[in-house]
Every structure is written in structure tokens, then in C-alpha cells.
Amino acid sequence: MLAASILLQNRLLAALPPAELEQLALNMEQVTLPLGKMLYEPGEQLSHAYFPSSAIISLHYVIESGASAESAGVGREGMLGVSLFMGGNSTTSSAVVQTAGLAFRIDRQHLKAAFDQGGALQKLLLRYTQALMTQMSQSAVCNRHHCIEQQLCRWLLLTLDRLTPDVNLATQIKGATPPLPELVITQELIANMLGVRREGITEAAGQLQAKGLIRYRRGHIAVLERHGLEQRVCECYGVVKKEIARLLTDVGGEKTGPA
Amino acid sequence: MLAASILLQNRLLAALPPAELEQLALNMEQVTLPLGKMLYEPGEQLSHAYFPSSAIISLHYVIESGASAESAGVGREGMLGVSLFMGGNSTTSSAVVQTAGLAFRIDRQHLKAAFDQGGALQKLLLRYTQALMTQMSQSAVCNRHHCIEQQLCRWLLLTLDRLTPDVNLATQIKGATPPLPELVITQELIANMLGVRREGITEAAGQLQAKGLIRYRRGHIAVLERHGLEQRVCECYGVVKKEIARLLTDVGGEKTGPA
DNA sequence: TTACTTACGTTCGTTAGCGCACGGAAGCCG
DNA sequence: CGGCTTCCGTGCGCTAACGAACGTAAGTAA
Numbered sequence: 001m002l003a004a005s006i007l008l009q010n011r012l013l014a015a016l017p018p019a020e021l022e023q024l025a026l027n028m029e030q031v032t033l034p035l036g037k038m039l040y041e042p043g044e045q046l047s048h049a050y051f052p053s054s055a056i057i058s059l060h061y062v063i064e065s066g067a068s069a070e071s072a073g074v075g076r077e078g079m080l081g082v083s084l085f086m087g088g089n090s091t092t093s094s095a096v097v098q099t100a101g102l103a104f105r106i107d108r109q110h111l112k113a114a115f116d117q118g119g120a121l122q123k124l125l126l127r128y129t130q131a132l133m134t135q136m137s138q139s140a141v142c143n144r145h146h147c148i149e150q151q152l153c154r155w156l157l158l159t160l161d162r163l164t165p166d167v168n169l170a171t172q173i174k175g176a177t178p179p180l181p182e183l184v185i186t187q188e189l190i191a192n193m194l195g196v197r198r199e200g201i202t203e204a205a206g207q208l209q210a211k212g213l214i215r216y217r218r219g220h221i222a223v224l225e226r227h228g229l230e231q232r233v234c235e236c237y238g239v240v241k242k243e244i245a246r247l248l249t250d251v252g253g254e255k256t257g258p259a
Numbered sequence: 260m261l262a263a264s265i266l267l268q269n270r271l272l273a274a275l276p277p278a279e280l281e282q283l284a285l286n287m288e289q290v291t292l293p294l295g296k297m298l299y300e301p302g303e304q305l306s307h308a309y310f311p312s313s314a315i316i317s318l319h320y321v322i323e324s325g326a327s328a329e330s331a332g333v334g335r336e337g338m339l340g341v342s343l344f345m346g347g348n349s350t351t352s353s354a355v356v357q358t359a360g361l362a363f364r365i366d367r368q369h370l371k372a373a374f375d376q377g378g379a380l381q382k383l384l385l386r387y388t389q390a391l392m393t394q395m396s397q398s399a400v401c402n403r404h405h406c407i408e409q410q411l412c413r414w415l416l417l418t419l420d421r422l423t424p425d426v427n428l429a430t431q432i433k434g435a436t437p438p439l440p441e442l443v444i445t446q447e448l449i450a451n452m453l454g455v456r457r458e459g460i461t462e463a464a465g466q467l468q469a470k471g472l473i474r475y476r477r478g479h480i481a482v483l484e485r486h487g488l489e490q491r492v493c494e495c496y497g498v499v500k501k502e503i504a505r506l507l508t509d510v511g512g513e514k515t516g517p518a
Numbered sequence: 519t520t521a522c523t524t525a526c527g528t529t530c531g532t533t534a535g536c537g538c539a540c541g542g543a544a545g546c547c548g
Numbered sequence: 549c550g551g552c553t554t555c556c557g558t559g560c561g562c563t564a565a566c567g568a569a570c571g572t573a574a575g576t577a578a
Contacts, residue, residue: 061400064494069403071396087386088506092393092498127346134351136395137330141320143402144328144454195403197536202556218544218555235323239351247347461526477525477574
């Protein structure tokens, strides 16, 4: 059993009323997720749901030829395993750890039970699921119309957002926040997620590096000028980011919402 | 108020227990949806949910350049407006009538109330939402890796499936089932949905016609050899079809499901 | 019938991304 | 230190799809 306070590192859990969080904490455990670990195989019965705190997970589908494409990513803002409460209990996608780190997990039965209580957790998870859907449909659009460089910017920015700790959680973070955010990942893995060739990433990343926006070093990407990435990224980044913000902020607001 | 029996033309509604269906029927009305009608604009507050009986609706996103891409389609097997019960009340996508026809609609408040009762309807709608997610992520993959001809086959087959009446509902359908299923749509519109050029569709459709699989005539496509399309289609079609079948058949089955 | 709109057919130059192959260098390990 | 694996850089021919322009025919309306 975990202290409820540590669970606040996940933004979904942080949005729960204290009572519900305490209840959930009884059945949560913290796990370390190493880079590349496959959490869900397509069609497999899921045993746990994961609420990342520092880890990032990539949802993608692998086609018969072996190629693949990411449909969404999951970080501190979300959770993995929506099919557990949506009713399907499995998905056609795979889930792989894209950035090593920590996550909290809860087994299927306890999650389902908590969801079926119909409280704030249910509301929150459903809203998050809608945010996931936005990511998926935006991935479809982006794959169709935007070039590799734009998609790489989108991927970098979304990953960066998931790595950066919340401002209001700053007191919880003991170590100093790193001045230069650095992603630990190879070009080959990025290529797999975007569903493009490794060489395509090499070229696009080279362009960004030549412009001084990032710095590359064998499996590490340092983002030097976040603003520069934001200027080159396609609209898809903003759409996804705004929709996540919209759906996960005014939780409990049962008003008709903005027109 | 409608007779509950007519609502059975929509497969989601048909899967409801009679009592729940009767309850819903009190607040349902039938509407005619003309080709091209936009039911939802992005970000707009939704007023109704739609359960198509013969109409087909396309969910897609339009980017700044004016290009677009479909993320999912909705026909008799589903419903439009999941964001009403998911909590967002709006989506970033547009919804446009792709095939003219009939649908049942219910206003936001009554749908939400029925959903919150937590009965079979809730379970069903959540499972359907997961099926929608499968379509979306598969669209992302398909856009990335499969050629226009394959995508056209996928689109034709999925549309065909939505047009073909259920076998077990055959007694309800008064007119004879058409021997040659014909879609009423222009190449230009198909191109918009797939997010490709009109000329691309002209060429791909020309290939299929040359092979005798379809016949084209100014806004009408007759499918001559469904089997031939199934041979050329990419795996995405099967993935989506199977997942819809899986999620919407064993409703109520609370077993652990297939591993 | 004639005029007109809408939809389909075709061509051509251009380009983003692919597949393949090879070279080189960074980092790890004995 | 030397050897080895992994990762990144580069070049080259190739193809699917793009953008634009123009022609033609089907259907519609006067």
C-alpha cells in the first residue's frame, strides 16, 4: 500500500477527491517500467491498469509487414488500460514503454469496482478516454498530411510535456529540475513510433539540430529551443494539447461548457 | 414518440433489453439525413446524439489547409455523439452525412440521464466507444502504410457492411434486398474522406472497375464482386470489423473474455 | 434541342518518402 | 587498450502520391 500523497504525481489521480484517492491507494502499487517493455500485447487480456508518474507509454499497432504506427501516447496526464472499464478488456494495439520511469498500477478487478461506483473517478476516466480518442484521430490526420519534420516536432513536444513536472507539484520534486530537458531514445525507436524510416528521422533531426533547436548524441536528445519546435510543429500538437487541458481541468463542471 | 420496434434497425438499440428500449423510445425521434449535411462542427456543443438506421456518418478532422482525413465512420452498428456521455460535450472532429438515410436522435439531457442509470445502455455505449477507438487508431495505421487502392477497398467494404441489412432483421425490411448494392457518392467525396486527391480515387476506382469488381457511373458505385475487394483490402478492414463484432456481440458477458 | 453544370478521365512535371547499402563513429566490455 | 555492438550519417535509384491543368461526357434544366 502506498501513501496517497505520492500518487499525486499522476495528474489523473491528483484530480480525484481525497477520499476516493485514499480508497484507490489501498490497491495500488508502484512499478518501474524499463524502456522497451511491452505492457500489453494485442488481443491479450489485461491484468492491470497503469497510471504513469514519470514513465511514458506508447500505444501503437503493428501491421503484418512488421511496420507500425503510434496512435497515442500516455504519460503523467493519463492512464493505460481504458479497455478495462470500457468493457472490451483488451485492445488491438500494443503498449510499449517509450520512456523508462515509474508508474502506479492497480489490478483489473479493483479498478473496475472503483469505476463502477460511479464517482469522480468514473467521470475523470471517461473524460480522459475522450482525450485519448482525440489523440488517435489526430494521429490519423497527421499521418496523412504532415511531413516527417512536423511530426517529429509534435512527438518531441508531446513527450517533453509529459516529462516536465507540474509547477504546482514542484514542492514534491526533491531534485532540481533539469535545465535542459533530455529524452533518452534512439532515432530508430522514434521512427518506429511515427511509422517512418530511421533515415527519415536522421534527416529531420539533423535539420532541427542544424537550426540549433535540439542537440543529438547517440540515444539522447536535448531540446535547446522549445520555442523553435513550436514554430515548426503542425497544428496537431496544439489540438491534442488543448483538448487534454480542456477535458482534464474543468472536471466536475457539469455546465453546458463552452460553445 | 416512436414504436420501439422500429428502433431495432439500429444494432446498438437492438441489443438493449426491451424495458430500456421502451424507456428510450419515449424521447427518440426519427430524422432524415441528407447527403453532405454537417451534424457536428468541431468544438461545437452537441445537442443530440444520433443512432443511424440507414444513414452513414463520417467523422473527420479538417486541417488548416482545408485538407481532411476521416478517423471513423458510424452506421447502423453505432451512434454519433459519444462525447455527450464521455463528458466532453464536444469533439475536435466534424461529423458529416456520408450516405443519406434515416437515423433516430435523442437530445443530450435524456441520453445523459439514461446513460447515468448505469444499466445495459451504459455498458453498450462504452463498448461501442471502444470500437470507435479501434477504428480511429486503425485509420492512423492505414493512412501511414497502405496505398490508396487498399484504402478504397477498406472504405467500400466498411460502407457496404453498414448498408447491408441484418439477416435477422430481414423480416422487418419490406422491400426486396437489392441484388447489387450501390453506393451513392462521388469520387470527390470519397477522396475527401480518405484525405487523398480526387485523381487518386479515379485511378484506383478505375483499376477496380477494370478488374470487374465494381462498376462506376457518375456518383454511383455498384459492387459487383465483393469477394474481389476482400482479396485486395488491407488487414485494417478485418481488424475493425472483428473488433466491432467482438465488442457488440457478447454484451453482458462479464467473463474474462478470450485471452 | 441546346446550354450548362457537375463529375470523371488523362497527362505531366515534381516531390516526399521508401528500400537498400555502406561507412564511420560512439560507447561498452573484456 | 583492442574488439565489438549499436547507433547515426550519407548516397542512390525508385515509387506513390501530389498539384495543376485541361478535356470530355453525363446528367439537368431551359
